Amino acid sequence: MTSLILAEHDNGTLKVATLHTITAALACSADVHVLVAGADCLGAAKAAAQISGVTKVLHAEGESLADQLAENLAAQLTGLATGYSHILCAATAHGKNVAPRVAALLDVAQISDVTRVIDAETFERPIYAGNAVATVQSADMVKVITVRTTGFDAATACGGSAPIVSVSAVASSGKSALVSRELSKSDRPELTAAKIVVSGGRALGSAERFTEVLTPLADKLGAALGASRAAVDAGYAPNDWQVGQTGKIVAPQLYVAVGISGAIQHLAGMKDSKVIVAINKDAEAPIFEVADYGLEADLFAAVPELVRAL
């Protein structure tokens, strides 16, 4: 059995989600190949070749792959699928855009958001916003899987020496084209990769106060900033900071939830964090049920005090 993983990259470097996906793939099969598809992406292919456990890197180079359009990537993966027992993508926005197309083209069921591999055809995945875990088995010839990255440790980025094999790039489907891309620039760590996350909720009350209160704490801790959906919907924080069922799934070493009630949809995105600290003025707030450390206090007094103490 051999697994094929779609690498996430910016042509030069690999995204950390790929490392987690490789660990999941190694639980499915001993042989793990990585597809690095893009334009001028030899740098990323070389990085993939060094990852411990990777046995081959497929390097597809072409203009059709430059913008990482899901239609073209799905065609590329499908064209290579013969002989593979598993095709894995990270359950990121990118992977979730590509994998269902691959499953549809191969006419197999997708197994989504896998958090544990029991054996090559049996997997665990959370359902009902993480309130239950389903064990699912697939008899499909090829299993198309998205991997919840927080469920698997990152593979070691060095130590491997896999061969890099060139494969032809698919022609563009012509169905979609990249019109523009706006990259949010930040000196902070990326939310899903950060070791520490400071998240704010509706209680912050405005975008100005969100920044004023939480930025100094995040700066002191070297943390990424996150938010509840209520805070995002109210315009206090940007959309890509949302943590939860319909936002990002994070599992940092430390998650600080400030003025967040702890609705199940929020917990679904952060309850696997190693240490959870909650600051909330309501002793009954459900966030305290998952918190390792809870501070029942007014955040507008407690957070500045914490910043001073740090």
Ligand SMILES: Cc1cc2nc3c(=O)[nH]c(=O)nc-3n(C[C@H](O)[C@H](O)[C@H](O)COP(=O)(O)OP(=O)(O)OC[C@H]3O[C@@H](n4cnc5c(N)ncnc54)[C@H](O)[C@@H]3O)c2cc1C
């Ligand atoms: C289909 C669906 C998907 C969803 N997906 C998500 C998701 O991905 N992520 C997400 O977060 N939510 C999601 N939600 C919304 C979720 O149900 C909650 O509405 C939301 O998480 C609440 O955000 P909050 O905790 O910031 O606000 P609230 O629930 O209003 O909580 C605010 C908290 O702040 C506390 N507080 C108020 N003032 C202070 C103060 N001065 N000091 C300290 N504490 C204070 C209050 O006691 C309260 O606990 C989803 C909902 C649905 C239906």
